[in-house]
Amino acid sequence: MPLGLNSLKKSIWVYHVACSPCNNCDIEILDLLTPRFDVERFGIVLVGSVRHADALLVTGMVNRQIKPRLQQLYLQAAKPCVVFAIGSCAVNGNFFRRSYNMAGPVDRVIKEVDPNAIIVYVPGCPPKPESMISGVVKAIGFLDNLKAKKK
């Protein structure tokens, strides 16, 4: 049986966290899971519980109310866990960046609780499913680096 990070690369279970999005990114994520793109080919499956997740798909601008929830969700997930910031709002705040209730882009919010968190940025408004797949490929490359470091 292929063990460890090798099999993690081939079986990524994703959990969808909607942090006050406008739903465009969410619709694109659902597109990604439909038969047209069929990410189950790569072992990517949407799971219902954050405890099962290997990757959090975070969409939307993180406001003050959702910030503690997002941090708690990240702490509840079983490590190793990758965070995907999907869409321009999650990456840098987009045009909400000067908004009064903006609590910071996803990377800053996550790094408050875990400075070593692995964060993958998928910009776009909304990003295409293809660019999300390319984000996953880059995350897998990062896991390869992690393995090389361990050796």
Next chain:
Amino acid sequence: MAIFYYLIFPGFLFTVIVGLLTAWFDRKVTARVQWRKGPPILQNFYDVGKLLIKEVPIPETANKTIFLLAPAIALAAATLSASMLGVINMNWNYTFVGDLIVLWYIMSIPSIMIVVGASASGNPMSSVGASREMNQLIGYELPLVIAISTVVFKVGSLGLGDILAYQANNGPILYSISGVISCIVILICLQAKLGLVPFDIPEAETELGAGAFMEYSGAALGAFKLTKAILLYTSPIFIITLFWGGIQIKGLGILWAILKYILFIALFTLIRNTNPRLRIDQSVRFFWVTMTILAIIALILMSLGY
């Protein structure tokens, strides 16, 4: 020798490999039904291999011992049922009085352990899942035991070896009207025991998150996945042993056995892909009314000699 049986050949190693391949077959057929390409053949091995290196966080509200013990007991019980069936199919003389009842009890331990583990986790979603699993268990055990008793009365013995010997002499029990009806009843009851789609009410991803498995992660979740895979292997073998003359592991018998096995797995998968999820009350009513009446009809037909 007993340890070899339990850990290697009809037991743990063999059933895990066959069970995970069967689970892949199930996912692949599902994908083809939905016009997708589907996962690669080793996908379920990757899933379990990955779960083994994940962290196992234990919730603050959980009872730690029971929470971690439940998946281990479930896995051990599933393995025991698989190795019992395998050994008896290899040699009919290994039967003992009432081993059918023992097997039936052992096969229901994983469901009970899901209830216990989910209740110990202290998550509200999990406890809803646990209560649904318990309701479902109470629902499907009644028609299951009536359908099994059809076979027992026909053979006149509670030993699995005697059932196999009877079928070798008089032809499989499936080749009669009562046999077909009770086989269908057992097939649907085992569908519920496996938690496949029309009866996946305890997991119910879209309403309960992951239901009973919500708080599990890492190796503990992996143990439950392996339990499900082993039960997916055990259920068709159980039906074949009771109704279709068991499995012979010599000569052309192997090919015939694989065909029977694939037929039942395909039936499970097709039922899973063509039905929407039931509500828990619909499910219990279905088992207590429709399935129980069918099972009793089969029992009456059997006593009339059909």
